[in-house]
Amino acid sequence: MSNSITLPSPAKLNLFLHITGRRPDGYHELQTLFQFLDYSDELTFTLTPGQRGIHLADSIPGVPDDDNLIIRAARALADLSSKDLPGVTIHLKKRIPMGGGLGGGSSNAATTLVGLNHLWQLGLSEDELASTGLALGADVPVFVRGHAAIGEGVGEILTAANPPEDWFLVLKPDCEINTGKIFSEQGLTRDTPKMKIRPAFEGDASRYRNDCEDVVCELYPEVKKSLRWLSQFGPARLTGTGACIFGRFPTESAARIIWESKPSGITGFVAKGVNISPLHTKLVELK
Structure with a gap:
């Protein structure tokens, strides 16, 4: 078996995000629809038998290694094993915007759990990895x-769903959003009625929305301005608590035409929505 593996760590969108209540512990009850994008960070894991420990070759500015979800995930996995594990060096190629609501940090953690389970030959089940990830x-x-x-x-x-695999234009307004601040805002909608969950989600009806959007737009005018611009071309929505917003298009070319006309000062990308994560597609190829 190879001592090195390179895996994608994809972005996600919340195609809708409803807040249905607040628990006694302060956390919010949600209903949301996750879909992956074929737009990913890349993680390379290389075993270093002569060197102990877990090392991140590419530190993220402003994020101490001990706080990085990649290192935390690798250590959590190592703690589950009674084996004498070889060291590992992890290289991160970052593409997903940070603080955008695209799940980059969570995705990095998941790719680390899945990748090192494979490379260290731990044999942990998907349920065990998901439970470790939830922490x-x-x-x-x-x-x-x-x-x-x-x-x-x-x-x-989680209930598996199969939304249409359309194309998306994702824009990142020039601001950093504090998720805790959004969820603590007095004006946040917290009583959206729960929907009945079906095995497959059909369509994207107008009654679905992101309950964080109004509060985010009020606090961050850059998001409001970008949403207003993108909404000219069809429904546009916030993902997570932002700052990224997205519009759905039937073809790549339709999304790219709008991308070419975006206002200056906004970054982003065009990507396809996919129901099977690029990480798992890659793992199937490796087996």
């Missing part, structure tokens, strides 16, 4: 399981 963040399990899903609870109770 790192509510969005980690959907990336571990690798299928588009409706999420409930804090996002960790």
Whole structure:
């Protein structure tokens, strides 16, 4: 078996995000629809038998290694094993915008769990990896399981779904959003009626929305301005608590035409929605 493996760590969109209640512990009850994008960070794991420990070759500015979800995921996995594990060096090629609501950190953690389970030959089940991931963040399990899903609870109770695999234009307004601040805002909608969950989600009806959007737009005018611009070309929506917004298009060329006309000062990308995570597609190829 090779001592090195390179795996994608994909972005996700919340195609809708409804807040249905607030729990006594302060966390919010959600209903959301996760879909992956064929737009990914890349993680390379290389075993270093002569060197102990877990090492991140590419530190993220402003994020101490001990706080990085990649290192935390690798250590959590190592703690589950009674084996004398070889060291590992992890290289990260970052593409997903940070702080955008695209799940980059959670995805990195999931790819680390899945990748090192494979490389260290631990033989842990998907359920065990998802449970380990949940301790790192509510969005980690959907990336571990690798299928588009409706999420409930804090996002960790998953029901597989198959939304249309359309093309998306994703824009990142020039601001950083504090998720905790959004969820603590008085004006946040917290009583959206729960929907009945079906095995497959059909369409994207107008009654679905992101309950965080109004509060985010009020606090962050850059998001409001970008949403207003993108909404000229069809429904546009916030993902997670933002700052990224997205519009859905039937073809890549339709999305790219709008991308070419975007206002200056906004970054982003065009990507396809996929119901099977690129991480899991790659793992199948390796088997």
